Every structure is written in C-alpha cells, then in structure tokens.
Amino acid sequence: MLKPVFQSDPLEHRADFQNALVGWFEKNRRDYPWRRTHDPYAVLVSEVMLQQTQIATVLGRGFFLRFLEAFPDVTSLAAADDEKLLKAWEGLGYYRRARMLRETAREVISRHAGKFPEELDALLDLPGVGRYTAGALRAFAFGLPAVVVDGNVARVISRLLDFRGVIDDSSGLKFIWDTAGLLADEDRPRSYHAGLMELGQRICRPGVPDCLACPVGAYCKTRDPQLLPAKKPRVTVTEVDEHALWLMDSAGRVLMHCERGKRRQGLWKLPTRTAEEVSGLSMVSESRYSITRYKVTLRVYTGGTAAEGDTWVAGDELLQLAMPSPFRRVVETLVGEI
DNA sequence: CATGCGTGGGC
C-alpha cells in the first residue's frame, strides 16, 4: 500500500484538516441533483432514498427527480395514496421508507405548520429520520452545524485515527460519532460534510483506497487502510424455498396477492403457497434472489386455486402494480410468454 | 443489542 506519510493528527490540527478537505471538495465535487437545492423537503427525499442505497441506483434510474415531479412538496406527498407512493418507490427497496417519508410530510404539516424544524431533537422525532438523516438535514438543507456519520464517514474516521476496534458495536459507534463531532467544521457544514462523504465514496473507498489521491493523507494515521474498518462477523446466510402460483382465468386475469402486513402493505406478489400446496403442480419458473440473511429459491407453478385475500387482476393492470423486484422479474417473464 | 427490511453495483 503506497500511502502518504502521516504528519499531523487531524484532531490537533483541526482547521488545517478541514481546509484540506473542503479545498479538495470545492474543486472536485460531483454535481448531484440534490446538491442543487437547499429545500429541506427535497433534501430529505434524497437522504431517505440514499439510506443504504447507492448513488448510482438513485441517480441512474431517475428516482429522485421522478419522485419530486410526482410529489413536489410536503402537501402533495402528505396526500399521496399507497398505490402512487409505492409505484414511485418501486425498485428502490426498503419500501417502509416511502411510507415513513409520507408520515413525516404529514407531521411537518400538522405539528410544524408546514415548515421543517431546524432543531436536532425536532428532526429526530420525525418518522424515518435517525441521527444520520437529521444531521444531513441540518448541514445540507439549513447550513447549520451538525454531526453526520454514514458508512463512508465511519470508514474515513476509522482510517484517519487508525481505530482498530469494530465500528458497529455500541463502543465503536460512540468513538466514531464522538470523533466526527470533534472534527466537524461548524462554519462550513455543507462543504465539510458533503466533502467527507464524497472522500469516502471516491478516494477512501472500501477495500483498497486511492491514498495517493487523498487530500488529507497527511492527517491519516493508519498504515494499512485495507484492513479498516473492522466489523462484527456477518450473520450466516440461510437457504429458503418460496413457492408461488401463476394462475390465469378465462378473462385473462392473473391471480395476485397484496401484502397486508404493516411493513409491506400495498406491495403485490404472486400468491405464495407452502411446499405441500404446490406438490403435483408443474413448475413454470425458477429464480434465485438474496434478501437480508436469506438466499431464496423462488419457484412458480401453474394450477392451484385462489385463497382468502388473493385478488384477480386484469392483464392490462398487472404491470402497473408495485411489486418487489424478484416478483416483477418473474411476472414480466411470464407475461411475455403468453 | 439483534434483527428485519430490498436492491443492484462492483470486484
């Protein structure tokens, strides 16, 4: 690992560190659509979309601008129905985020007279807004002092300070957040925090970083960045099978099932069945996908019967429904084979 | 504190 020599502790030379970072950012910053606005509503939409979701996903498929066209302000989002809301979120995953975003729009109207609060505690009270998102709103929407720690920032700080402990237990998180607070530039929150994240995204990458291009290499203590950050061991992956039906009636309608639970309400799938219920039916599709700690084999069969809660959907409405991606892929394939 | 919640980029 070729890397600049450590010269100064960033905590002891905070202003120099901040200047180096902000100077680099001002020259090299990427032009993202959410950086062209300070509207707290638009900033919140971007931050929620970007939770655990890569920029390329949000940007490349146009989610951000499309969502703002559909729901340009808190009033329109507060009034959104499930169908339109989930359709705008389809493909992004973590669908609960969309519902909480709408709930936040409603609370901004009912509890804050339609104007986003600027105090940290008030922001943290909003549904779906945790300490990262609250800090991001403080810095990027309001230009106020903040502490902003995402996965990028945690990695950068662990390397800068050569923090070898795991960063995802309570003591590791405390170290990262405390250090982030000590390093933060209170006069230039926008450039500093966006710069620290963009540094982590582009230079101080996971795995082998591009240390020779790093603007703050002189403030970085670690000698082997590729070993950091340390994390707790991952949970083991479990293989599971999922069985579903592909059933069409004489009118060309397809049997579907709308999720009723609190978490995934409004998302549509093919009706799922137990292994016993599909025994003897002929399989028309087999696919695999990963979800959290599960590797799922999804098999779809023709035959079977409708059950309580299943819904017949007209063929021309089928692809309008919001579905989880694995089911959307299967449905699009099977529709194409008709 | 552990777990559930999606998806796709990149190596």
Add this chain to the structure above:
DNA sequence: TGCCCAAGCAT
C-alpha cells in the same frame, strides 16, 4: 460467480 456492502431506521 458469489459475496460484500451502500448517504440507516425502527423495533
């Protein structure tokens, strides 16, 4: 290819 993991949050 299989695996890591990404601008987290709620429970």
